[in-house]
Amino acid sequence: MKNPPDSTHQQTLAQWREQEALVRQRASSSGIIPPDLLAQRPGIELMQAIVSGALPVPPIARSLDFVLIEVEPGRAVFQGEAKFDFYNPIGSVHGGWIATLLDSCVGCAVHSALPAGKGYTTLELKVNYVRAVTQDSGPIRAEGKIIHLGGRVATAEGRLTDPAGRLYAHCSTTCLILDLAKS
Secondary structure, eight states: OOOOHHHHHHHHHHHHHHHHHHHHHHOOOBOOOOHHHHHHSOHHHHHHHHHHTSSOBOHHHHHHTEEEEEEETTEEEEEEEOOGGGBOTTSSBOHHHHHHHHHHHHHHHHHTTOOTTEEEEEEEEEEEEOSOOOTTSOEEEEEEEEEEEOSSEEEEEEEEEOTTOOEEEEEEEEEEEEEOOOO
16 A cells, blocks of 8 residues: 555655665765876765765765765665755756756766776756755755766766756756866
């Protein structure tokens, strides 16, 4: 028998908050991954090491208060909760915060599928905003998935949702695959 939607929403909300608390507890200090490590380890290992706390959390995640919650090859999930500090003049969360969350999930989805010595950069990001995010929205997740991974170009899509499954925004990206410099 299915739980009523409100009960399911409350369960999902509790699970999301618990998972975020565990990731934040493990998180190491803010920083960047040393270049030699970037060149020597596959993307999935680097992303998993951030989630486990073995590698530093990127400074942008600290500044904008979101975390990498889950990662597997070709998929990455970030979670954040909007603050009043992220508001625009018209009374909702600035689209740049939303775009950054989505850019992170799709870019890391691509990076998670790359071999050692390869990196990426965003060539294009297209965001569709479908519902306003406010400080009352609670935790929201940006889930990115690879659509295509080639030798030089990758594409991915992302969705920003809340625990009830409501869609706030969605995106697509094109990323350039790069050779990383070895030290």
